[in-house]
Amino acid sequence: MIAVSLFLGTYLITSLLPAVIVAAGLLVVARAPILQSRGTVQLRADADLETVAEAFTSPTPPVLAFQWGIADxxxxDGDTIRYRTSYLFGLRSAVVTVQTQTEDTPSGIHRAELEIMANNQPWATYTATLSRPNGETIVDVEYTSDRRFGLRRIPQQYFAEQYRDDALTAQGYTVVERELHFGI
Structure with missing residues (x-):
């Protein structure tokens, strides 16, 4: 809406050529990879530590519900998981690959790291630290986007935020706290 207004305003004030240049500049800015997301989320689960650890290293980790939930x-293959998804009525497809690494500490803390690639390009890294203080399983997840994306992804990010906590709740997790940074 803003882009159209800028184009039309430039056209009305000047002429077609400056308006076309403004439109081209707006397209470049909208597609330029300038944004990156990162954040943390703390989850609580009633299940025991081993069950939650298995869930985070399974083919369907709770934090990747939007990936495996729509996968065809x-x-x-061992510690590697692939989600094959087609879209645009089968005209396009994407393969999301998740490489899982786990670590257990003597103090009873489990750590799972999920490295995600989309079409063989780095996408994101999720690190989940699991502990069981006071009889509740606590999962601290830190996530970082491994690549930048353009302004056209803002609506997708917005709608994902609207449903991300609901997806975790449906899997038996309570979102205790979430901190999100979405920007440059």
């Missing part, structure tokens, strides 16, 4: 096919 989920393939596993």
């Amino acid at each position: 096919e989920v393939l596993t």
